[in-house]
Amino acid sequence: MLPFIEVNQVSFHYPESSEDQNAVQEIHLNIESGEFLSIIGANSSGKSTLGRLMNALYIPQKGTVKVNGMLTSDLTCTIPIRKSVQMVFQNPDNQIVATTVEEEIAFGPENLQLSSGEIRQRVNESLKLVDLESYRLYPPHLLSGGQKQLLAIASVLAMKPDCIIFDEPTSLLDPVNRRMVIKKIQELDKIGITILYITHRMDEVLLSKRSVVMNEGKIVYDGKPTDLFALDQEKLISFHLYPPDLIKTIEALKKKGIPFPTPITHAKELADYLCQLI
Amino acid sequence: MSININNLSFTYDKGLVFEKKALRNVSFTANPGEIIGIIGQTGSGKSTLIQHCNGLISPTEPNQVMVDDLDLYHMKKTISIIRKKVGLVFQYPEAQLFEETVEKDVAFGLKHEKLSPEESKKRVETALSIVGLAYESYRDKSPLLLSGGEKRRIALAGIIVMNPQYLILDEPTAGLDPFAKKSLLEEIKRINRLQNVTIIMVSHDMDEIADLADRIYVMDKGAVVLHGTPAEVFSQYDQLEALGLSLPETSRLLHYLSKTWKGIDISVIDPLLGADIIFKYMQEQGKWN
Numbered sequence: 136m137l138p139f140i141e142v143n144q145v146s147f148h149y150p151e152s153s154e155d156q157n158a159v160q161e162i163h164l165n166i167e168s169g170e171f172l173s174i175i176g177a178n179s180s181g182k183s184t185l186g187r188l189m190n191a192l193y194i195p196q197k198g199t200v201k202v203n204g205m206l207t208s209d210l211t212c213t214i215p216i217r218k219s220v221q222m223v224f225q226n227p228d229n230q231i232v233a234t235t236v237e238e239e240i241a242f243g244p245e246n247l248q249l250s251s252g253e254i255r256q257r258v259n260e261s262l263k264l265v266d267l268e269s270y271r272l273y274p275p276h277l278l279s280g281g282q283k284q285l286l287a288i289a290s291v292l293a294m295k296p297d298c299i300i301f302d303e304p305t306s307l308l309d310p311v312n313r314r315m316v317i318k319k320i321q322e323l324d325k326i327g328i329t330i331l332y333i334t335h336r337m338d339e340v341l342l343s344k345r346s347v348v349m350n351e352g353k354i355v356y357d358g359k360p361t362d363l364f365a366l367d368q369e370k371l372i373s374f375h376l377y378p379p380d381l382i383k384t385i386e387a388l389k390k391k392g393i394p395f396p397t398p399i400t401h402a403k404e405l406a407d408y409l410c411q412l413i
Numbered sequence: 414m415s416i417n418i419n420n421l422s423f424t425y426d427k428g429l430v431f432e433k434k435a436l437r438n439v440s441f442t443a444n445p446g447e448i449i450g451i452i453g454q455t456g457s458g459k460s461t462l463i464q465h466c467n468g469l470i471s472p473t474e475p476n477q478v479m480v481d482d483l484d485l486y487h488m489k490k491t492i493s494i495i496r497k498k499v500g501l502v503f504q505y506p507e508a509q510l511f512e513e514t515v516e517k518d519v520a521f522g523l524k525h526e527k528l529s530p531e532e533s534k535k536r537v538e539t540a541l542s543i544v545g546l547a548y549e550s551y552r553d554k555s556p557l558l559l560s561g562g563e564k565r566r567i568a569l570a571g572i573i574v575m576n577p578q579y580l581i582l583d584e585p586t587a588g589l590d591p592f593a594k595k596s597l598l599e600e601i602k603r604i605n606r607l608q609n610v611t612i613i614m615v616s617h618d619m620d621e622i623a624d625l626a627d628r629i630y631v632m633d634k635g636a637v638v639l640h641g642t643p644a645e646v647f648s649q650y651d652q653l654e655a656l657g658l659s660l661p662e663t664s665r666l667l668h669y670l671s672k673t674w675k676g677i678d679i680s681v682i683d684p685l686l687g688a689d690i691i692f693k694y695m696q697e698q699g700k701w702n
Contacts, residue, residue, distance in 0.1 A: 151558060177590040179560040225588055226505060277431060279455045306588040307504065309454045309617040311657035335590050377591030380620060380662035380684040387688030393695075402662055406669030409691060413698045 138165035139298065140189055140220075140328055145198035147188060154196075158184040160352040162198070166331070168297070171324045173332045173340045173360065174384060176349035177375035182333045185349065186300045189331070190220035203297070218247075221291035225303040227283035231275045236267060236286055239275055243294045255281050261289040264321055281312025288319060298329035306335065317342065337364075337379040349376050361398040381405065416443040416466055416499070416579060417479040418610070422463055422635075423470065435461040437635040443579065448605055448612040449641075450626030452619065454657050458635040459615045463581045466613065467499035468492050480579070500577030504584045506568030507561065515541075516552040516561075519570045538545065540574035541567075543608070544600055562593035566600075580604065581613045586621060598625060623647060623661040623682040631656065646678040663687035670694075 142164040148157045165346055166172055174182045185375040187193045188200050191207040202220055205212035218226040224230055233239035240261050244254045262268045265285040270278065275286055291299055301320065321342065324330050332343055338362045340346050348356035348363065355374055358362055363371075364382055371378050378386070381402055389395055393412070399405045418441040425433045435458045435538050441450045447479050464470045471488050472478045478485040503509070512518035519537045528536070538548040538556055544566040556567050565585070569598050572580065575643045585601065586594040598621055605612050616622050620645070624630060631639035633656050639646055647653070647664040654660075661666065667679040667687060677694050 178562050178593050180590075281455060303588060307584065309657070310659040311454050313617075335588075335594075337591075375590065376591050377595060379689075381666065383684040384663060384666065384688045384691070387685050388692060391688070391692045393692070400596055402666040403669055406666055406673075409695070410673045411671060 136168075137317050139168040139170075139203060140164075140166040140187075141199075141201040142166075142189065143199045143201070145188060145195040145200060147184060147193055147195045147197075157352050159188070159349075162354055164347065164354065164357070166329065169280040169327050169329055170248065170345060170363075171332070171343045173334060173343035173346045174349060175334060175337075175340055175346065175376065180349040180375065181352040183302055184352075186222065186302055186331060186333055189300060190222060191216045192222075195222045212226065217294055218294055220298045220300065221294055221296040222300045223284070223291055223304050225306055226274075227287040229279070230287055230290070231283065234274055235271070236262075236273050236275055236278070236289075239286055240289050240293050242364045243290055247294075261292040261310050264292055264322075269399045279312060281308050281315050284308065284312070284316050285319060288316075288323075296328065298331065300331040300333070301395050302333045303335065305339070306333075315383070337376070337382075338400075348376065361400060364400060365398045414446055414481045414578075416441075416481075418442070418462070418465065419477055419479070421462075421465065421472060421477045423465070425461075429687055434466075435635050437634075439635070439637055441630060441637065443611050443613050445578075445611055446605070446609055447627045448602075448614065448625050450622035451615045452607050452617070452622055452629060452658060453612065453632030457632040459632055460583060461635075462540040462581060462632070463501065463613060463615060465582055466579070467501045468495045469501070469632075476485075497575060498577060499579040499581065500572040500575055501581045502569055502583065502585065504587060505524065506572075507556075507564035510556040510564060510568055510571075513555060514552060515546075515554050515567055516548075518556045519574050520566060522571060522575050536574050536576075537570075540570040543573055543604055544570045545596060546570070562589050562597070565589065565597065569597075569600075577610065579611045579613065581615075583615045584617065585614065586616070587616065587675050594621070601625065617663045619647070619664075620682075623664070631658070643682055647682060648680050650679075659702070667691075 142162050142201045145162045147162050148154055176182050178324050191213050200207040202216045205216055207216055209235055231239055233242055237258055240255050240258045244257050262271060265288055267285055267289060275283060305316050319392055343360060346360040347354055368378055368386060385395060385399060399408060418439060421436055421439045423436040425435055432683050435578055439462060453459050468485050468488060471487050475484055475486040479702055481500060483491040483495060485491060494625055510518055512624050516537055520533050523533050523536060541548045541551060546566055556564060601612060604610050626643055629643055630637050631646060639649060647660055650660060650668045663682050663684050665676060670676050678690050681690055
């Protein structure tokens with residue numbers, strides 16, 4: 136079977152920068168349908184650019200991107216690609232346009248010229264998926280940050296996408312809202328939606344089954360997130376990844392001679408492991 | 414000389430359907446030179462509280478919000494002084510960048526100060542150097558074409574250029590990568606130490622609050638429910654969990670360990686000190702020598 140998204144030797148530079156200043160460079164990446172992939176790396180390492188290349192917001196100057204076999208450079212495919220691959224951004228305020236929750240979700244389907252019955256059904260389904268039914272007639276600006284992000288997710292779900300690219304969806308949220316949004320994203324993973332998750336948070340990387348690290352426009356790591364954390368600290372730092380506190384504690388304990396045969400990624404796991412040692 | 418909030422309550426849209434009680438009897442002090450952390454869930458009243466500190470929202474009674482003995486209830490008299498004393502950096506401040514060049518953007522707030530071009534240039538240069546950007550290499554750049562971390566710093570410089578005595582930061586590192594985050598936090602520390610600016614910082618990131626703050630206020634449903642030093646606040650594990658806040662990783666780890674390892678010190682927040690405490694405990698048990 137063909138991969139769902141094929142990024143083939145892609146380079147891209149922004150119109151305002153010169154040709155040798157590629158935002159992403161010679162990217163090669165295949166994503167299977169139903170995968171949950173995290174993309175990490177420093178600011179301006181090319182993560183968001185890569186995301187935007189995958190739903191035809193940007194067209195690469197070199198190489199090709201195919202979504203479901205459709206080339207993003209083929210303008211007749213732009214609409215089906217955008218329908219199939221939706222995006223949710225960091226700040227939901229940037230994509231909320233309507234005056235009530237219900238109208239916001241209906242905005243996309245209305246533009247597909249669907250029947251009003253179909254639109255209503257999609258709005259209802261999407262509201263249900265993100266648990267915002269009781270906020271149907273609420274003005275979006277009065278929702279909490281997490282609820283706004285759920286609304287943004289509901290709006291893209293109403294387009295019945297195959298894949299959603301999340302560009303740091305939780306970076307503005309408090310822990311409760313963050314957990315709420317992450318839980319939803321995990322549910323979307325379970326119903327088979329392909330998920331590309333751009334994040335700075337190491338703990339969120341662990342939600343994915345595969346992790347891609349970007350550095351200066353290139354992919355420098357592609358593999359399991361637990362293997363990534365098992366790399367040595369200098370390597371992580373060279374990727375501009377700052378090791379999370381838990382990893383720092385583990386590394387310090389390793390230096391003192393405590394063995395860590397398997398990677399540990401949660402405080403609870405570490406506590407259980409240490410208790411077992413004595 | 415400090416910011417003092419006494420028993421402040423505030424309700425949005427009073428008398429309307431959307432009426433929302435945002436602050437309930439909040440008392441709060443920021444003393445000169447301190448770094449104060451404010452934590453709490455979304456909707457807990459953090460932003461409403463900080464917007465009272467520079468007069469974006471005015472108190473409904475006298476003596477509720479005092480900045481250096483100026484009462485914000487008498488807004489007309491005090492507001493122009495307050496706005497200079499208290500700099501407020503919003504969430505995602507880069508959204509308010511608009512000028513053609515970095516220099517013009519940072520200098521925008523100085524327009525009312527009637528400075529000579531040389532003085533203005535000097536102030537901009539200093540403000541940029543405080544946020545770690547070289548004046549000569551950035552002055553003519555368009556602020557809109559810089560990276561997220563650089564934009565954030567320029568927006569911050571635009572406030573610092575006003576020489577505030579108090580600097581309020583609403584989620585200053587949200588959305589920055591771990592490296593940019595670390596260096597911005599260093600700069601905040603530097604502003605505090607070198608310029609003796611009092612910092613009030615709202616954050617969801619417990620690790621950074623633990624690292625930076627001298628004192629922490631925890632808010633829930635519009636009220637202050639806990640306050641104290643980071644060690645005092647973060648040792649209240651169960652209460653913080655119940656409030657839906659997560660603890661710094663090291664506090665969390667030590668808390669889990671303390672269930673089995675009786676008597677282990679749980680007040681440590683630094684990950685390396687945490688490792689030392691764990692190792693010492695293991696040695697004391699006679700297992701690792």
